[in-house]
Amino acid sequence: MKRLGIGFIGGGFITRFHIQSMIGVRDCDILGIMSKTRTSAEESSALSRELGVGNATVYDSITEMIASPDIDALWICAPNFTRIEVMEEIVSAIESGKGELIGVTCEKPLGRNMAEAKQMLELAQKVDLLDGYLENQVFAPSVTRGKEIIWARGAATTGRPYLARSAEEHSGPHMSWFWEGELQGGGVLNDMMCHSVEEARFMLTAPGASRNSITPVSVNAYASCLKWQRPEYAQILADNSSGKTDYLKRPAEDFARSLIEYKDENGERLVVETTTSWCFVGAGLRLSMELFGPEYSMFVNTLDSDLKVFFSRKVAGAEGEDLVEKQNAESGEMPVVSSETDAYGYTAENRHMVQSFLAGKRPEENFSDGVAVTELLMTAYMSAEQDKTIQFPPSGLDDFIPAVAIGEWNPNQ
Numbered sequence: 001m002k003r004l005g006i007g008f009i010g011g012g013f014i015t016r017f018h019i020q021s022m023i024g025v026r027d028c029d030i031l032g033i034m035s036k037t038r039t040s041a042e043e044s045s046a047l048s049r050e051l052g053v054g055n056a057t058v059y060d061s062i063t064e065m066i067a068s069p070d071i072d073a074l075w076i077c078a079p080n081f082t083r084i085e086v087m088e089e090i091v092s093a094i095e096s097g098k099g100e101l102i103g104v105t106c107e108k109p110l111g112r113n114m115a116e117a118k119q120m121l122e123l124a125q126k127v128d129l130l131d132g133y134l135e136n137q138v139f140a141p142s143v144t145r146g147k148e149i150i151w152a153r154g155a156a157t158t159g160r161p162y163l164a165r166s167a168e169e170h171s172g173p174h175m176s177w178f179w180e181g182e183l184q185g186g187g188v189l190n191d192m193m194c195h196s197v198e199e200a201r202f203m204l205t206a207p208g209a210s211r212n213s214i215t216p217v218s219v220n221a222y223a224s225c226l227k228w229q230r231p232e233y234a235q236i237l238a239d240n241s242s243g244k245t246d247y248l249k250r251p252a253e254d255f256a257r258s259l260i261e262y263k264d265e266n267g268e269r270l271v272v273e274t275t276t277s278w279c280f281v282g283a284g285l286r287l288s289m290e291l292f293g294p295e296y297s298m299f300v301n302t303l304d305s306d307l308k309v310f311f312s313r314k315v316a317g318a319e320g321e322d323l324v325e326k327q328n329a330e331s332g333e334m335p336v337v338s339s340e341t342d343a344y345g346y347t348a349e350n351r352h353m354v355q356s357f358l359a360g361k362r363p364e365e366n367f368s369d370g371v372a373v374t375e376l377l378m379t380a381y382m383s384a385e386q387d388k389t390i391q392f393p394p395s396g397l398d399d400f401i402p403a404v405a406i407g408e409w410n411p412n413q
């Protein structure tokens with residue numbers, strides 16, 4: 001195949017990021033969008049046309065979109081709680097001969113728990129779809145270039161890296177469903193530690209080596225609700241959700257950390273340390289990735305940007321996210337991430353997915369990786385709930401649902 005026709009499921013925040021990134025991706029066109037709210041699909045279609053990355057048709061159903069001969073692959077970008085219904089409709093459309101697809105990609109997390117993540121993988125395999133797991137951070141240029149240099153120079157001459165630190169923090173999600181443990185699958189641990197554990201695992205894995213070359217041994221995690229359970233902040237969440245979100249009674253964690261011990265090919269100990277929070281108030285989204293070995297280190301901090309602007313107190317204007325994702329201020333000295341789609345990895349991620357599908361190959365980051373990430377996150381929830389280090393893999397992992405995902409977690413009780 002020469003060009004890939006892409007259809008998006010979901011027309012929200014992340015779909016807009018993907019559409020923008022396609023400016024830097026060759027050999028594909030965005031030719032369809034289906035979303036639960038038609039207006040969001042229409043807005044995404046308009047953006048795609050305006051940017052010249054595809055004359056996307058708005059479809060009323062996933063089945064109709066698959067039936068179009070224009071569509072070769074789907075990008076699943078709908079909310080977490082719709083994963084299984086979306087994937088089941090894809091499989092049913094293919095099995096009943098309504099249309100054909102080469103592949104499907106899915107945003108993080110692959111599922112809200114092990115049962116869902118494994119079902120996503122099984123469903124994709126049932127109809128022989130190539131599968132891509134959309135973990136953008138393992139495609140971020142500073143991460144891939146940093147890994148290349150560290151392994152080629154430092155690790156090759158003085159020994160492999162043994163410690164990876166990864167953090168993702170911002171002031172809280174943009175839509176109310178993210179805040180609901182049952183809909184999202186958890187709090188910030190599920191929402192953002194998925195990025196950090198996978199990025200850190202990627203950095204500690206030798207270039208070209210398989211995922212199994214390093215093995216998780218144990219997981220120790222902690223979760224709490226530091227900010228959003230304070231009455232004045234819980235009230236903001238209630239107001240933003242017409243009273244549905246109740247962080248006094250049913251909070252989700254807004255801070256979490258984990259320490260994952262791995263062993264390498266020779267049985268040597270490696271450590272991944274992650275921190276995630278929805279209670280960080282700085283200029284905006286802060287991604288921090290670090291890697292340490294016997295004679296070297298590597299540091300990434302997306303808020304240490306090369307571009308900074310300054311606005312005096314006389315500059316007044318509307319609030320926006322035009323400088324950086326999850327921006328918190330419009331004055332003083334502000335960092336600007338000049339191309340967020342590139343810096344966060346969306347462009348390279350989509351380039352890899354498109355080229356893999358066109359070549360008929362399974363992407364390097366696929367649903368099996370999404371399942372492996374879910375295993376680590378669920379073990380982290382077990383550890384936080386039991387307040388102890390858990391040996392990996394723990395028994396009962398496949399049936400485990402975090403207390404926060406059934407509305408039964410409250411650090412104040």
Ligand SMILES: NC(=O)c1ccc[n+]([C@@H]2O[C@H](COP(=O)([O-])OP(=O)(O)OC[C@H]3O[C@@H](n4cnc5c(N)ncnc54)[C@H](O)[C@@H]3O)[C@@H](O)[C@H]2O)c1
Nearest residue numbers: 010011012013014035036037040077078080082107108175
């Ligand atoms: N990689 C990242 O850094 C990143 C960032 C943000 C979101 N995400 C992930 O992307 C997914 C979407 O997040 P978002 O921020 O775009 O959410 P959003 O709420 O902004 O958008 C979701 C879209 O899906 C549509 N939708 C809802 N139910 C649907 C259904 N059953 N079928 C089809 N469409 C449906 C909504 O109308 C909306 O247009 C989530 O799984 C989230 O975890 C990833």
